[in-house]
Amino acid sequence: MKHLKEEKTYVMIKPDGVRKGLTGEIIRRFEQRDLKIVALEMFQPSHDQMDNHYPKNEEWITRLGKKTLSTYEKYGYDAMLDFGTLEPEKIGPEIRKWLIDYMMSAPLVKMIVQGVHAVDVVRKIAGETMPYLAAVGTIRGDYSIDSPALANKEKRCVTNVVHCSETPDEAEHEIKHWFGEGKTYDYKRFGVDE
């Protein structure tokens, strides 16, 4: 079994994060929490790479549609008017398409972040998916106010500064997808590894 300090997660600074000049600030917040950046690169993804990054299974896509429908219900909006359907499995693909368009709209910064409970701690630092609900002090809570109600009305996905893996299995899969067998760097952090 791997040492706890070796847990790795995958993080991507999304187009709005890069364009707001938040690359340094985001890295700083991970490093401040004693997490270690072991791989880092700015790049422009291809459409296929982005398409293969987000799950294609019906369950995930329907979940996106359901989230949108519940937002519409909450705010009394008419999903039929905007999407021409009330079926989450038909709304989901539309949101997924907006997501890919958004992720391709500027360069991204990808990194592998390593440390104790890296997956959970990075998600905690990133904050809740929906910025308007994310706690102040988290990346999404401090640097975005976007909401699905606004985004879906504007026919785009929610812009929330960063992506980070949800589980260790997802992290392993995403690290392989974006870095292949590429090099990570092993070094000792002062005060953490020695």
Ligand code: ADP
């Ligand atoms: P997370 O990025 O926190 O893991 P999800 O996997 O649920 O969140 O969703 C992936 C991304 O899709 C989100 O980060 C957000 O950019 C976008 N998104 C999720 N739900 C919606 C929605 N209802 N409307 C628009 N965009 C959405």
